[in-house]
């Protein structure tokens with residue numbers, strides 16, 4: 015059978031290995047498995063969410079509120095924007111899909127960092143767009159600007175902080191960059207880890223309101239999957255000028271967010287104390303990874319997120335390390351697929367990190 019020809023160049027995205035699969039493949043007891051592979055919040059989510067969703071579970075016959083009033087109220091209050099500036103997706107992943115389908119086609123190009131979130135490339139391939147990458151490992155805005163001028167991409171992705179490297183763009187430098195981009199080029203600022211960056215260094219904190227009000231061609235993306243601990247609920251959002259949101263809405267399937275997810279995200283958004291506690295623990299534990307890297311004489315990239323990227327020495331192999339840990343029930347991310355001899359490890363609870371240090375030390 016013949017399929018859409020664009021699919022031929024797509025390699026199916028491999029998300030972090032699910033615990034369920036490790037249980038089946040290696041016969042390891044689920045309670046002995048530690049997953050530090052998908053940047054989930056090791057503390058889970060706000061206990062208030064768990065309380066609130068109980069009422070929802072008792073009544074699931076009705077379709078969700080497709081206007082998403084409660085969550086939009088929460089987001090517009092948080093960011094000082096209107097409902098017309100917001101689109102909510104099944105994860106911010108879905109918003110990425112909408113915006114690429116809305117803006118790019120076979121005659122356009124997208125510009126991304128050399129190493130970045132894999133989904134930009136996959137969705138771009140859906141529509142047959144050309145993919146242009148910078149050379150530097152970390153975001154280099156001069157390089158972005160040179161390629162913008164020569165290649166005239168229709169979309170530029172700035173992932174800050176970046177996944178899977180953890181580096182972040184200076185907020186002032188980003189604005190200087192945006193000032194030079196014409197209004198027909200869509201710039202996506204993916205802030206999936208922005209809550210962490212803001213805590214770690216105010217200079218890296220990008221303010222969505224300012225972006226949206228100042229630039230009619232910028233969309234800011236946020237998610238409930240990371241700091242808010244709701245990866246399983248699949249809720250993310252895009253914030254942009256009304257004219258952009260209107261176009262994205264044309265691609266949104268009705269009821270794309272479940273009642274349960276809408277309630278969970280609305281309540282999670284209110285519990286700032288929980289998020290702050292999670293982030294504080296994250297950076298406290300991240301110091302231990304820096305010490306570990308020092309001890310083992312391996313490189314660690316300065317991270318503004320809830321994960322660390324460890325570059326191994328030439329005599330060690332990231333794939334072998336990841337496999338070795340997996341067999342012992344520790345799931346991390348091998349970055350060999352990105353052309354790096356490196357691993358990405360989500361910062362876990364103190365006990366989870368202890369286990370990582372012990373197993374990794376053995377291997378190294």
Ligand SMILES: *Cc1c(COP(=O)(O)O)cnc(C)c1O
Nearest residue numbers: 105106107131177206237239250
């Ligand atoms: C996790 C992540 C997302 C999206 O996550 P969703 O679960 O789909 O909301 C988007 N961008 C980056 C860089 C991420 O790491």
